[in-house]
Each structure stands twice: as C-alpha cells, then as structure tokens.
Amino acid sequence: MDSYTVRINGFTRSVEASDPDKPLLYVLRGLGLTAAKYGCGLGQCGACTVLIEGRATRSCQTTIADVRDRAVTTLEGLGSSSSLHPVQAAFIKEQVPQCGYCTSGMIMSAAALLAEKAKPTEDEVRSALDGNLCRCGTHVRVVRAVMAASGQAG
Amino acid sequence: MTLAMEPSHFSRRAVLKGGALTIAFALSGERADLFAQDGGGPPRILDAKEVDAFFAVNGDGTVTVFCGKVDLGQGLRIAIRQMAAEELGIGVDKIKYVEGDTAVTPDQGRTSGSSGIQRGGVQIRQAAATARKALSELAAQHLGTKPDDLIAVDGQIRPKVGGAGILFADLIGERRFDLKIDPKAPLKNPSSYIIVGKSLPRPDVPAKCTGRNIYVHDFTVPGMLPARVVRPPAIGAKFISVDESTAENLGAKVVRIKDFLAVVAADEWMAVRAARALRAQWSAWSGLPEQDTLAATLRSAADITDEILINKAAPDAPRPEGAKTIAASYFWPMQSHASLGPSCAVADVRADAATIWTASQGTHGNRATFARFLGLPREKVRLIYLEGAGCYGMNGHEDAAADAAIISRAIGRPVRVQWSREDEHGWDPKGPPQLLDISGAVAGDRILDWRVEMWLPQATRGLPNIPLLGPEAAGLDQVRGLNAGQISQNGDPPYAADNVRILVHWLKDAPLRPAPLRSPGKPANCFAVESFIDELAAAARVDPVEFRLRGLSDARGVEVIKRTATLMKWQARPSPGPDKDAPIARGRGMAYVHYKHDETYVAIGMEVAVDRSSGKITVERVACAHDCGQIINPDGVRAQVEGCILQTLSRALKEEVKFDRSRVLSVDWSSYPILTFSEAPKVEIELIDRPTLPPLGAGEAACTPVAAALANAIHDASGVRLRTVPFTPERLKAARNQQST
Numbered sequence: 001m002d003s004y005t006v007r008i009n010g011f012t013r014s015v016e017a018s019d020p021d022k023p024l025l026y027v028l029r030g031l032g033l034t035a036a037k038y039g040c041g042l043g044q045c046g047a048c049t050v051l052i053e054g055r056a057t058r059s060c061q062t063t064i065a066d067v068r069d070r071a072v073t074t075l076e077g078l079g080s081s082s083s084l085h086p087v088q089a090a091f092i093k094e095q096v097p098q099c100g101y102c103t104s105g106m107i108m109s110a111a112a113l114l115a116e117k118a119k120p121t122e123d124e125v126r127s128a129l130d131g132n133l134c135r136c137g138t139h140v141r142v143v144r145a146v147m148a149a150s151g152q153a154g
Numbered sequence: 155m156t157l158a159m160e161p162s163h164f165s166r167r168a169v170l171k172g173g174a175l176t177i178a179f180a181l182s183g184e185r186a187d188l189f190a191q192d193g194g195g196p197p198r199i200l201d202a203k204e205v206d207a208f209f210a211v212n213g214d215g216t217v218t219v220f221c222g223k224v225d226l227g228q229g230l231r232i233a234i235r236q237m238a239a240e241e242l243g244i245g246v247d248k249i250k251y252v253e254g255d256t257a258v259t260p261d262q263g264r265t266s267g268s269s270g271i272q273r274g275g276v277q278i279r280q281a282a283a284t285a286r287k288a289l290s291e292l293a294a295q296h297l298g299t300k301p302d303d304l305i306a307v308d309g310q311i312r313p314k315v316g317g318a319g320i321l322f323a324d325l326i327g328e329r330r331f332d333l334k335i336d337p338k339a340p341l342k343n344p345s346s347y348i349i350v351g352k353s354l355p356r357p358d359v360p361a362k363c364t365g366r367n368i369y370v371h372d373f374t375v376p377g378m379l380p381a382r383v384v385r386p387p388a389i390g391a392k393f394i395s396v397d398e399s400t401a402e403n404l405g406a407k408v409v410r411i412k413d414f415l416a417v418v419a420a421d422e423w424m425a426v427r428a429a430r431a432l433r434a435q436w437s438a439w440s441g442l443p444e445q446d447t448l449a450a451t452l453r454s455a456a457d458i459t460d461e462i463l464i465n466k467a468a469p470d471a472p473r474p475e476g477a478k479t480i481a482a483s484y485f486w487p488m489q490s491h492a493s494l495g496p497s498c499a500v501a502d503v504r505a506d507a508a509t510i511w512t513a514s515q516g517t518h519g520n521r522a523t524f525a526r527f528l529g530l531p532r533e534k535v536r537l538i539y540l541e542g543a544g545c546y547g548m549n550g551h552e553d554a555a556a557d558a559a560i561i562s563r564a565i566g567r568p569v570r571v572q573w574s575r576e577d578e579h580g581w582d583p584k585g586p587p588q589l590l591d592i593s594g595a596v597a598g599d600r601i602l603d604w605r606v607e608m609w610l611p612q613a614t615r616g617l618p619n620i621p622l623l624g625p626e627a628a629g630l631d632q633v634r635g636l637n638a639g640q641i642s643q644n645g646d647p648p649y650a651a652d653n654v655r656i657l658v659h660w661l662k663d664a665p666l667r668p669a670p671l672r673s674p675g676k677p678a679n680c681f682a683v684e685s686f687i688d689e690l691a692a693a694a695r696v697d698p699v700e701f702r703l704r705g706l707s708d709a710r711g712v713e714v715i716k717r718t719a720t721l722m723k724w725q726a727r728p729s730p731g732p733d734k735d736a737p738i739a740r741g742r743g744m745a746y747v748h749y750k751h752d753e754t755y756v757a758i759g760m761e762v763a764v765d766r767s768s769g770k771i772t773v774e775r776v777a778c779a780h781d782c783g784q785i786i787n788p789d790g791v792r793a794q795v796e797g798c799i800l801q802t803l804s805r806a807l808k809e810e811v812k813f814d815r816s817r818v819l820s821v822d823w824s825s826y827p828i829l830t831f832s833e834a835p836k837v838e839i840e841l842i843d844r845p846t847l848p849p850l851g852a853g854e855a856a857c858t859p860v861a862a863a864l865a866n867a868i869h870d871a872s873g874v875r876l877r878t879v880p881f882t883p884e885r886l887k888a889a890r891n892q893q894s895t
Contacts, residue, residue: 019423026423034372035365037543039494040575041426044823047494075365084364091363095355095789098227098797099544100362101495107363126831133823135494136227136544137800139834141793 004068008033009077017064024050024067025059028074035075035104039133046132049105050074056112075104078111087111090149091142098136106132110146119150198258205288205331207260208281209238213327215309216248222262222518223274224254224539225358228853229790230270232356236786237275240349241282241342243306244322251357254517254539264516266547266670267640268753268851271786275849283339285331292325344784344845351845353789358541370513370540370551371498371572378500378568380422382429383557383624384415385581388816389666391436401428408432409564414628416561422572429574440815443665449485452589452609455661459612463656464646471652474597478693481593482686485878486678486861487810488666489585490820492828495543496578497550501558502568507534512555513542516619520552523619527630528559546672546801547639548620550582556624576821583620583669584811586611586638588678590645596690599704601651606682608645610675611668612660613637620669638668641675643750644858647683649705666811666818673854676749677802677861681879684745684862688729688869697726698866699744708748710755710781710842715746717779717840718757729866734873739764740774741871745859754855755781755842758799758863760835764872766890769883771868773803773835780856781842784849788841791852795839798856804829806861808880 004015008031015027025048028036036059039047043061050059051073052066079085084092087110097103106129113120113128120128125146134142147153198220199206210218219238225231231251239246252258254265262274290301293311297304297320305314312319321327344350361367386393393413401408406419406428415434419425443451500511508528514520517537525532542551550573558571573581589609595602614635625632646656691701699719706712718724722742733739741764746757761775780795808827812820820826861879869875874890 019427022423026421026426029372030421030423033365034369037369037371037495038572039496039543040823042575042822044575045494079364081360081364081366088363092355092360095359095793097359097362098793099494099541100227100358100367101369101493101543103362104365126834129831133494133828133830135492135801135828137797137804137829138793139800139829139831140796140837143831143834 004064006067006069007071009073015064020063020065022064023060024062024064024072027064028059028072033074033076037101037104039101045102046105046109047102049108049132051108051112054112054115056109075107078107085111086149087114087146090145094141094145094148096138096141096145098138102132102134106134106142110149113146114150119152122147199330200260202260202262202277203334205281205285205333205335208278209285209331211322211326211328212250213323215321215323216250217242217244217309217322218250218252219278220259221251221253221274221278222259223265223270224515224517226265226515226541227544228270228794229356229787230274231358232354233271233786233790234275234278236349236352236354237279238282240347241279242286244309246349246354248309255536256517256521256538257536261518264519266515268749268854270851270853272753272848272850275786279341280337280339281335283341284333284336287336287339288331288333289322289325293320296320347845350786351788351843353787356790368540369495370500370511370542371495373500373511373540374570375500375502375568378570379418379420379565380425381409381416381418381558381561381569381571382425382574383571383577384417384429384432384434385577386413386436388436388439390439390441394435394437396432396434400431400433404428404431409561411560411564411628414560414624416557418561418565418569442813442815444815445813448587448665449589452587452661455609455659457662459660461658461660463642463658464654466654468652471602473602474600477595477597477602479593479595480689480693481591482689482877484590484592484678484682484685486588486681487879488587489671489805489809490579490811490826491546491549491582491671492809492826493543493545493549493578493582496573496575497554497582498542498570498572499551499555499558500568500570501555501562503528503559503563506530508559509536509538510555510559511538511540513540513545513551514555515545515548520619523622523632524556524559527556527625527632528563547670547674548583550578552619553581553623556622560624560628560630579821579826580818581623584666585671585674586641586664586668588641588675590679590682592682592686594686594690596694599694599696599701601647601649601690601705603653604647604651606645606656607659608642608657608679609659609661610641611636611638611664612662620667636664636668637670638664639670639674640750643679644676644747645679645683647687648708648711648746648748648751649687649702650707651705666813672801673857676747676858677805678879680745680747680858681861681865684747684859685865685875685877688743688866689875692729695728698729699724700726702744702746711746711748713842714755714757714779714781715744717842718744718759718777721777721779721838721840722759722761724759729870730873731870733871737766739766739871741867741869743863743866743868743870745862745866747855747858749851749855749858754783754850754852756856756859758856758859760863760867762864762867762871764868764874764886766872769886769890771807771881771883771886773833773864775836775838776803777838778856779840779842780852781844782850782852782855783844783847785841785843786849788843791841792839794852795856796837798854799837799860800829800834802857802860803835803864806864806879806881807833808882810880
C-alpha cells in the first residue's frame with residue numbers, strides 16, 4: 001500500500017493505494033466525492049471530468065500516481081450551494097440538467113474554458129464541450145448557460 | 155475480518171460447492187431494519203383508489219405527496235407538486251414528495267408512455283380534489299357554514315367572504331382521510347390557477363449542479379460490497395469453466411451460479427480489475443442474423459402472425475385518370491438507450507426479505523418479478539427508486555438490480571453492481587429493428603391508396619416484465635417473452651385517403667432482446683409515413699405543407715403545422731428545391747404527428763445543408779410547434795421537447811447497433827457515437843397551451859416526427875431520398891449514386 005499526497009479541493013490529503021494505476025475517479029468516489037461520474041472508463045464521454053491544476057482532465061484516464069503532489073478540483077470544490085461558481089449558477093438558472101449524470105463533467109469543462117478564455121464565442125463553447133456527451137439532449141441549454149456565465153447572455 | 159458464510163441457504167450452497175467461500179474484507183456498520191418506514195408512523199395505505207395512498211397531511215402544516223411515478227429528469231417532481239398544490243389549495247413549497255418506493259407509494263404503473271402527467275398527475279389531482287372537498291366539509295362543520303361558502307387557500311379552509319380559517323393540519327393533521335378518490339369531486343376552474351401553468355424550477359437541479367444529488371451510483375449501505383458481472387463473449391454462450399485464481403490473485407471472489415458469473419471485491423477498482431482478469435471458458439454461439447441482410451431476414455421470417463390494424467376501403471370511389479402509384483421501403487435499425495452512465499443497483503437480500511435500490515422506471519411492476527426469482531413472497535420485496543443516468547424506457551437498470559439481488563443472496567451481504575460501458579452498450583435491451591413497406595396512389599392532391607406492411611417483434615401477451623439477464627443466466631424462475639412497447643402505432647396516415655390498409659407481420663423473435671425505447675416504434679413508423687406523404691406530394695408536384703393541409707381535418711393538427719411553417723418562414727414550392735445540385739445544397743422539411751392518434755400534436759420543421767461530395771448532413775435549425783393540452787410547467791415541457799428533438803436527431807443521424815453473429819460490436823462511444831455539441835442545431839419551440847383541455851404527455855411525442863422532418867429536408871435540399879436510418883455520409887453518398895444512375 002503506497003501513500004500519495006494529493007491536494008483535493010484545497011485540502012492536502014494522504015491517499016493509500018496498492019495499485020499506482022488506480023484511476024483518480026475511483027480514488028475520488030472512494031473518498032465520498034461522487035460528483036465525478038463513471039460513464040465509460042475510456043475517456044470518451046467526459047462524465048468524470050475534474051480539474052487538475054486548473055485543466056479539465058478525464059479522471060478515469062488519470063492515475064493516482066499522476067496526481068501525486070498536484071491540485072485536484074471536483075465539482076464539490078468548485079463552488080457550494082451558498083457560494084456558486086458562475087457556471088453552476090448559470091446551469092441552475094437555465095435549468096440545464098435533466099438526468100444530470102453528465103452535468104458535473106460539463107460544468108468542470110466549461111469552468112476550465114472560462115478560466116482560459118473569459119469571453120468565448122458560441123463555437124468555442126461547443127468545441128470545448130465536444131468531448132462531453134449528453135444523452136438527454138440538453139445541449140442547447142448547456143451552451144446558453146455557458147454563454148450566460150461568461151456574461152454574454154443572448 | 156473474515157466473514158464465514160452460513161451454508162443454510164440453498165443458493166449459498168450452490169456458490170460454496172467448490173469449498174468454503176471466505177471474503178476477507180472489512181465490513182462495517184449494522185444493518186438497519188429493511189422495512190422500517192421513514193418517520194415510523196402507521197403503515198401506509200397503498201391502494202391507489204384511496205386518497206390516503208397519495209397524501210398525508212402532516213402536523214407541521216405540510217402535505218406529503220406519495221407518487222408511484224418516478225422522475226428521471228423529466229420534471230415530475232415539480233409538475234406533480236404543482237398539480238397537487240393547486241388542487242389542494244396550499245403553497246407548492248409546503249409539499250413534500252416521495253416517489254417510486256413500493257413500501258410507501260401506490261402503484262401508478264410504470265413511468266412510461268408519456269404517462270407521468272396525463273395519467274399519474276391527473277390521478278393525483280383527482281385525489282387532491284377529493285381531499286379538498288373532504289377538508290371543506292370538515293371545516294364547514296367547525297365553522298357552522300356550508301362547504302360551498304368555503305375556499306382552500308394557503309393550506310387552510312376559510313370563508314370565501316373572508317375571516318378566520320382552519321389549517322389543514324388542524325382539520326386532519328397526522329390522521330387519515332379514510333376516503334375513496336371521488337372521480338366526480340369537482341376540479342378547480344383552470345382560469346383560477348395560480349400554480350399550474352408556471353415555469354417553477356425543478357427541485358433536483360441545484361443538487362445536480364453542485365454534485366450533491368444522490369444517484370443510485372452514489373448510494374451506499376453499510377457492509378455493501380462492490381461486484382461486477384462477467385458476461386460471456388457471445389450472447390447465448392453457456393458457461394464451461396473458470397479459473398478462479400485469476401480473480402482471487404487480485405483479492406476478489408468469484409460467484410458463479412449456472413451461467414451467471416460475477417466477481418465481488420473489497421473496493422470498486424479491485425472488482426473492475428478482477429472482472430477484466432477473470433479467465434472463463436464459454437461455449438460457442440452464433441445465433442444472431444447477419445447485420446448486412448437484417449431487413450431481408452425480417453421480410454423472409456417464416457414464423458409470423460399477421461394482423462390487419464386498419465382496413466378502410468372506398469370501393470365505389472371512381473379512380474381518376476392519371477393516378478400515380480409509388481412504393482417505398484423504410485428501415486429503422488436497432489438502437490441502444492445508450493445511457494450516459496452504465497446501469498447500477500444496490501440490493502440487500504436476506505433469507506426472508508429483500509430491498510433493492512434501483513433506477514427502474516417500474517419499481518412496483520418489478521416486485522413480482524424479483525419475488526419470483528428470489529423465491530420470496532411479493533410483500534417481502536421492496537424496490538426503492540433512486541435516480542440513475544437517463545433512461546428512456548428500459549435500459550440495463552433492472553438487469554443490474556437483478557444481478558445485485560442474485561449476488562447479494564449468494565453472499566449474504568448487501569451488494570452494489572455497476573455495469574461497465576461495454577456491458578451497457580452490449581447488453582441493454584434494444585429498440586427493435588423496424589421494416590415498413592408503403593405503397594400509395596395519388597391523383598392530383600387526392601390520395602387514392604395507402605398500404606402499409608410492417609415487420610415487428612410481437613409482444614408476449616400478459617408478460618409482466620421484460621426477462622432479465624441475471625435470472626436467465628442463473629437458471630432462476632421468470633416469465634419469458636418479448637415486449638417493446640406500443641410499436642405499431644402511428645403507422646397509418648393522419649391524412650384523408652380513399653383506401654387504407656395497415657398490415658403488421660408480427661415476428662416471433664427479435665435479434666437482440668427488445669424493450670421500449672422512447673416513443674416506442676413511433677419514430678420509425680412516422681419516419682415512413684411522413685416521408686411517404688412527402689414522396690406523394692413530390693409525385694403530385696405539390697408543396698409538402700400544402701399537401702398535408704389538404705388532407706388533414708383535425709384543427710389542432712392543422713394549427714401545429716401552420717405554426718411550424720410560420721416559424722420556418724416556409725415558402726411554398728414542391729420538393730426538391732432549386733438548390734439540389736449545388737455543392738452545399740440547402741433545403742427544408744416538415745413532419746407531423748398526432749401522437750398515438752389521441753394524444754399530443756407535434757409538427758417539426760428542419761433546415762439542413764447537405765455536402766453532396768462528402769455526404770455530410772448539417773442540421774442548421776429545428777422549429778417545433780407542440781400542443782400537449784393543458785401545460786402544467788412550460789419550462790418543463792420545453793426541456794422535454796428539446797430533449798426529444800436532440801436525442802432523436804442523434805438516433806436519426808448516427809445511431810445503429812452493430813453486431814456479428816455472436817455479439818454486439820458497438821460497445822463504446824466511438825463505435826456507437828451520439829450527437830455532439832458541434833452537431834446540435836438551434837431549436838425553436840412554440841408551445842400551444844390549452845388550459846381547459848386535459849394535460850397530455852410531453853416526454854415522447856416530439857421524438858416521433860424528427861427523422862421524417864430530417865429526411866424530407868435532405869430530399870428537399872439534395873433530391874436524395876433516404877429511407878434507412880441512420881443518415882450517415884456513406885448512406886447519403888450511396889443513395890445519391892444510386893439515384894443518379
């Protein structure tokens with residue numbers, strides 16, 4: 001059992017894992033941080049997206065060894081119900097989620113985009129979210145929410 | 155700690171026959187009483203004829219609604235609250251809500267067929283009207299007045315003329331109504347509504363946006379162990395042998411019952427690794443048809459039952475000169491629910507009772523099924539709904555629940571089963587393949603003949619549930635058969651025709667296990683019917699909207715078509731349009747449905763660009779007019795219509811289950827792609843509210859005309875008529891080449 005120091009949502013934690021290849025997704029969910037979802041385990045759907053050093057990353061394709069001494073942010077750490085991140089606030093205002101299984105990954109990808117580019121075009125939003133799949137068909141609202149979160153309400 | 159299994163249970167012995175099964179992982183916590191009810195009050199009334207089944211007036215002034223239908227993200231949690239609050243006369247914030255728990259909610263049938271509001275909600279509304287009437291009568295006794303002089307507002311009954319009222323809680327708080335639902339209890343006049351008709355926010359949305367929503371995937375019970383099921387490499391393969399050491403070396407244990415094989419481990423990742431590593435031998439099996447000739451296989455099936463759905467003849471109608479006769483064949487492939495999260499469930503099965511936490515859309519209906527294969531009395535099986543990843547009929551949720559139940563019973567511990575992506579795409583029940591032949595004759599704008607033949611899998615009469623994989627593999631008792639929902643509806647034209655004959659060839663079998671998939675069967679039937687009406691209009695050289703309106707007498711149908719045409723700025727002309735030989739050909743198309751012929755009205759228009767050389771189809775705009783009667787929550791309806799359109803666009807453009815003779819091959823998102831953000835068009839929706847008419851469903855109807863509107867737009871743009879879904883670039887190029895030769 002090896003020990004890994006990881007900064008998760010601002011707190012430094014020591015995580016035990018016998019397998020250095022254990023995906024971060026399973027580590028997070030094992031810690032009770034269940035916002036990141038298992039969707040495919042293949043890096044194809046984006047439901048498990050978290051921020052690593054601010055970059056949107058598929059936690060199912062990232063090992064515990066990869067994040068040693070690095071900063072991981074999950075949806076739980078992006079904002080809270082009393083202090084929402086602008087993307088979260090916009091998703092709630094636009095009533096985006098249906099089943100909501102993809103929502104966590106969508107918000108993390110969108111937050112990373114806006115951190116990099118404060119006023120993206122609609123095409124840039126779509127392109128940044130192309131790796132996040134939604135089955136319920138909420139795409140129109142997602143795009144509207146991200147544009148609104150960047151202060152570009154249409 | 156080492157858990158020694160008591161070998162008292164027959165199923166455990168079956169597992170233990172290779173030696174003592176010991177599971178060496180830590181188990182924590184005590185197991186609570188499975189049948190303890192929240193709050194510990196008296197047992198709930200579950201008879202759906204009783205007011206008490208649906209409502210409890212609490213002492214604190216709140217009212218709890220007990221709903222047998224479940225919210226999958228479609229907004230029932232707010233819409234049903236709105237209907238109940240409005241009819242009771244209480245604020246919507248004073249309504250508590252419990253859903254889909256067989257121990258505490260009445261059986262309102264499966265949450266399917268767009269029935270949540272139009273049957274479930276309407277039933278609860280009538281219960282609320284009955285309750286309000288009873289409360290008024292109680293208050294009248296206290297106040298020494300007549301019930302008719304009283305009004306229910308803000309959770310109290312008070313005189314219409316003003317003055318002090320009495321709180322519901324003081325009238326009946328913590329007590330039962332002991333009252334049957336009165337079908338004649340008067341409903342409020344819709345003109346007085348203050349809650350119904352408002353876009354109130356869905357209560358689950360904030361938790362879904364902050365990661366606090368508890369999906370079945372996130373749910374835990376003390377002592378729960380993660381498990382993965384290992385399915386054979388071929389669908390009908392039988393178990394031969396397993397090398398258990400391949401899993402045991404990774405700290406997992408193997409559970410095997412006949413052809414059912416699973417691994418149980420101390421944590422999820424160990425279970426994943428063990429399932430991947432497990433080496434098992436299975437028999438060969440290759441019972442699936444060839445994919446490339448699937449349509450021909452359906453057409454030539456020997457074991458069929460024919461049923462004539464409609465046979466309307468006008469034998470005396472004189473046949474005009476110059477009638478044009480055309481015929482076409484349409485095909486819709488098997489499709490997956492393709493839920494974004496693979497199915498998951500938690501089960502705690504004991505010797506005398508079982509509790510299953512599941513995202514099933516039919517907790518009540520599954521009770522007997524689970525009781526049967528677990529060998530328990532029905533009343534000792536409790537299914538509790540928890541949200542899962544979106545499901546649109548029946549994905550693998552029930553299968554995962556059965557898997558978890560079988561393993562829990564075998565190891566005597568609560569078990570969580572999480573399917574893999576490959577499991578979900580490979581083994582979820584599929585929307586069945588549909589083949590339709592249509593022939594018709596037209597003279598001027600008059601349709602003389604309209605004949606349809608469809609090939610569809612036949613539903614097994616009286617089948618309680620679609621058979622589940624786990625019980626089948628483990629040799630446990632369940633009723634076998636097929637059901638894919640009401641898949642033959644909307645196969646006949648809504649337009650006037652002299653002669654109409656609709657014939658179904660019911661097939662005894664289906665290539666892959668079928669199940670209802672959103673708007674079951676109707677997207678394919680409407681694809682054929684609404685494509686063919688355009689083919690007739692083109693043959694008659696009449697504008698397709700004009701052609702539809704000439705044959706349509708239903709005023710609500712006419713209105714959705716006209717409104718959609720207005721949204722589209724529709725310019726009347728026959729199809730194809732003038733642009734058809736341009737490198738990027740643009741065009742528009744329309745399709746219409748009166749869902750199930752007696753429910754919601756929808757017309758959808760589309761604008762597309764077709765790249766003639768690459769075959770790429772870009773949907774640039776979708777417009778939709780939608781009439782589902784009385785609207786409970788406009789934003790909720792809008793969200794459903796958007797979802798219907800975009801999901802079915804995905805199905806029409808991209809989706810087809812791929813298989814060889816043994817198994818499903820499209821088992822991930824690259825081999826079964828769905829719509830991406832870059833492909834999602836602008837969607838414009840106009841809702842037509844009919845406050846005085848009954849509310850109808852909005853969760854399926856708008857799926858139905860999508861593929862036809864798209865096919866018609868592609869034809870209008872490029873002159874290429876696509877009759878097989880999905881409309882891939884390869885299909886478009888092949889059809890273009892075929893039509894130009």
